[in-house]
Amino acid sequence: MEAGMRSTAMKKAILISGGPVRIAEDFILPFLPSRSTAGPGAGAVAIVLTFDGARVKKEVSREKGEFELVQKGEGYSLLRKGEPFIEDVEIRPTLFHSPEQAFFNVGSACIYDCKFCVSRKLDSRITKNLDPDRIVSMILDASEREDFRAVALTSAVVDSPSETVLRMAYVVAKVREALDPRIPIGVEPYIGEFEDIDRLKAAGADEIKINIETFDREIFRKVCGKLDFDRILRSIKYAVQIFGVGKVCSNIIVGLGETDDNVLEGVEFLARMGCVATLRPLKINEMNRRPLEEALGHPLEPMSPERIVRLAEEHRMLLELYHLSTLSFRTMCHACTCCDVVPFRDL
Numbered sequence: 001m002e003a004g005m006r007s008t009a010m011k012k013a014i015l016i017s018g019g020p021v022r023i024a025e026d027f028i029l030p031f032l033p034s035r036s037t038a039g040p041g042a043g044a045v046a047i048v049l050t051f052d053g054a055r056v057k058k059e060v061s062r063e064k065g066e067f068e069l070v071q072k073g074e075g076y077s078l079l080r081k082g083e084p085f086i087e088d089v090e091i092r093p094t095l096f097h098s099p100e101q102a103f104f105n106v107g108s109a110c111i112y113d114c115k116f117c118v119s120r121k122l123d124s125r126i127t128k129n130l131d132p133d134r135i136v137s138m139i140l141d142a143s144e145r146e147d148f149r150a151v152a153l154t155s156a157v158v159d160s161p162s163e164t165v166l167r168m169a170y171v172v173a174k175v176r177e178a179l180d181p182r183i184p185i186g187v188e189p190y191i192g193e194f195e196d197i198d199r200l201k202a203a204g205a206d207e208i209k210i211n212i213e214t215f216d217r218e219i220f221r222k223v224c225g226k227l228d229f230d231r232i233l234r235s236i237k238y239a240v241q242i243f244g245v246g247k248v249c250s251n252i253i254v255g256l257g258e259t260d261d262n263v264l265e266g267v268e269f270l271a272r273m274g275c276v277a278t279l280r281p282l283k284i285n286e287m288n289r290r291p292l293e294e295a296l297g298h299p300l301e302p303m304s305p306e307r308i309v310r311l312a313e314e315h316r317m318l319l320e321l322y323h324l325s326t327l328s329f330r331t332m333c334h335a336c337t338c339c340d341v342v343p344f345r346d347l
């Protein structure tokens, strides 16, 4: 791999694993910050920064930060611990949650209790509690914007997996009916039964993400005790039959105490089925640290940037071996790239 690309990936990994970005009291952001209700930065006020072809979403703070964004002529640069870190940085707008994607959370309340997830712990003023018709109309409004490229939907499991999927499929069908058929739609459901996958495809979804969360069964039991590991794997396998190879992805969270070998075993297991893993560095915050440490029985260590880059390199090699790529995705995290070092896109 080219040295410049590796050094950019390493800087991105330092940002992903590091603390917030401080912005001065009088600093006026050129775009509204994003406040996500799902994903690794849920609950935090964040902005998207781009540099050397990479982009990253970072929590911002007016009080303190490991990094500091400073004005540099017409643009910006980034300091780390007071020292120059990245010379030229741009601030990019999000559409909804992600740059170029209208990415909505169909429901934040959850019947499950995965210890890393903060969705269900967020205040209702943050979760916004949008009903499906309101989401449809916000997506259609967003589709008028020049930077609109894709639609994506995620959801916590509000009542039951199948009822949640019905709500998601309703939004997909309405949006699909109204939008240019070339606009891709991605969905990230928890699957109750195979028919849920059929429903989402029939409604017009093009890509699907079904998260295994961790490939370490013992960690899975401790952290996602109410979910069914084997059912998720069967759902992924079935989803590949319905959506196609390279149209199904799955999060493996990294940083829960699993080994690299276990992570890569998971990547390869999924790849053999035609599914492209997303290696998602664990975001530890004040809402999930205690429940996670209690469940796991050990203190959490922050992910090192070296581990993030090393795993991304191995991830890429495994995908190549199975003729897969993250480039086959046009929605959700592989297309967004804000939270991970993404093989084929960042290195």
Ligand code: SF4
Residues within 6 Å of the ligand: 038, 039, 040, 057, 097, 098, 103, 332, 333, 334, 336, 337, 338, 339, 340
């Ligand atoms: S990478 Fe995924 S979770 Fe992160 S901002 Fe983008 S779409 Fe959201």
